[in-house]
Amino acid sequence: MHLSVRRFQGSSGERFSILVDDTGMPLYYPSLYVTAEMRGASLSINTINGALSALKAMRAWQDYFDLDLESRFKRSELLLAHEIHSLRDFMQKPLENMWPKDGKIRAIKGRQKRVSKENQYNRISVIAEYVGFLAGRLHPETATSARAIATMVSQIKANRPKMGAKSETDRSDSYLKDAVLDQVENILKPGNEFNPVADFGLQLRNALMFSILRLTGMRRGELLNLKTDDFDFANNTLIIVRRADSVGDPRTYQPLAKTRERTVPLIPELMDRVREYISKYRNKVPGARKHGYLFVTHRPGKTTGWPISNSGFGKFIATLSSLAGEFSSLHSHALRHHWNYIFSKYCDENSITPEREEKLRSYLMGWSETSETAGIYNKRHIKEEAGKATVGLQEKHLGKTSDDHEL
Template identity: 50%
Template sequence: MALSVRRFTGDSGERHAILVDEAGMPLFYPTLWVTVILRGGARAVNTIHNALNAIKCLYAWQDAYALDVEQRFSKGAFLKANEVHALRDFLQESQSQKTNGRVVPFTRKQKNVSPSSQYARMSVAAEYLEFLARRVCPSSEEAEKRITAMVAQIKANRPNQTTKTMVGERDENHLEDSALDALETKLSPGTEGNPFTDYSVQFRNALMFAILRNTGIRRGELLNLKVDDIDFAGNTLRIVRRADSPHDIRRYQPVAKTRERQFPLHAELVNRIHEYVAQHRSKLAAAKRHGYLFVTHKEGRYQGAPISNSAFSKFIEVLKGIVGAIHAHKLRHHWNYTFSSLSAAKGLPAAREEKLRSYLMGWEQTSGTAATYNRRHIKQEAADSMLELQRKVLARKQDRTNEQ
């Protein structure tokens, strides 16, 4: 069965995602699950999209093993231990290869998905299969126990989350100010060797990079900015949540994931934003139909439309060709490292620093996310302390040697 995830926008602006077959017809139970559980639980459309991709993998597993879980559950029978193990192994494999329109797994020699991706797939499979079983299985106390046991077994077969290793690797792969300075110089409008040809595009891209570097906002927050979010007199910027906006024509709408907030901008940045709006954005007629700040300048049907996620990703790919591994979220991490250094230099108490960081990043004060982004700075301070201790011990040893 060739399945695909379709996204569309309702009349109210709400974004939807559904799983459809080769004829474009939505699958009944996955659609019901999305409507009742995911949309009913106010899950974001990207979360729903990812969940449906996991359900698509579940259907591919059924095809590969000639199973029909809906029919099985309707007869009061559930997955056996060996089938759960087969599901675990199947969801570890990449599903991107296609043959004759059918999704099939790569062989074991091919690259597997990451443990975190497998964990997410199996979590979705457990949630969906529980939902399905409770709706098609004849109701009984014994059936409830067996459903609970099946779901628990699926969850127990999820891979261990290696967060400690992942965090360590992420900390090591950080950005340097010198590399970012060189990149900002290369992106400067009119500079020889600028990777972008059109001057207006050069100006827009240099401005996007400068805002990301200097504010630490997310890419979705950047692409969601409107001209009205900038107070040109007061030199401030507002981050506003606009999920499911009917005025945003983008199929994959960028959204602000964190809390709304307002913070000051340096006058130089505000002046550059004003110059972009007045001298570049204003020349595009289509840009006057919406308020989004960053727009497409390339000639064609989308000229003047809000810049899309895919266009922004192409911009980041060009940056990678210049400076190596870089993405918007890595700039956010770098901003937080710089903020930690500044806070330490000012002697801010840890609790106060966490409150300020949480506000500026849009996190709940009690979320604990601020500590995650402060980890790299703590690691650097620990390394400095370790070297200082070693220097003192070795210096004493040298003094004793000299006395002898």
């Protein structure tokens, strides 16, 4: 039986996700788990979608080994050690490979493509919690049942891959230099003959999206959630607002702002370009006036005038990445990393104390002041400064050695 995660939007604007079978029927216990345990804990729709993907993978494992966990737990039979090991191994498979075209699920044999350790870790974490939830409701209650279920959950979690410390070559090291970003911005400039799109209004929209990401370091979800009313043209500021489950957003896969609300000053030139896009191009797109979202779909079709989707924005970034080899590592989060790097250099040049820098960065990025994320985003700059310091020490040492030889 092939399963899929189905999203839908309620009348209140709230987004829902359920796991359904090939007839479209929701699976009872996964739906109950999402409702009682995840939605009850106010977890985001993206977190719930990730959990349902993990339960979908778990169901593929059950089908392959012909395991009916619900019946097993009702008979007071919990998972055995070898079954937990098989679950661990199966969770290494990419989700798309769990149901091959011939309909037969195959276990991993030999050298095959595997998902990342982080993905495996998250899958098994979700499955462990779900299995504990399921057994707690179906296993007959005895004097030792709760302890036995807790032990099984612990054994499943113990089979998660060891994550260890992150490699020095992490995502913050994958960045583009200012010269490359300038080149991208120049290509996107409306009227440039090398611009990947022909429509002038669409050119202005794309250039504006890129500039806002580069100059503010905001997330993609925050960018796609911007509304025209968020811009204060009198004071040249932009407010970033969380809009989860917005009724007026027609996108089922609603982009989400994960960070705190905040006000960001913008230079007058950028505000003028926002005003120009709204008045001369956006407001003339059919359907765009039905909502307040800033960036809309210009292409004719059933979604004309809708807020641009995550997939639409992804296609825009992919187009840029394909223009030249030096743009291949371009992604929206790379621009966020780059903003933080430039911010670190600015703070150094203006003698801003580390404590003050961290508070400013946390506010502008939408993090709490107690968050450790500010230090992570500063990693690339710190490594560069450490490199300069150690080279300076080496040069000083070599200078002394040269003086000794002259004596």
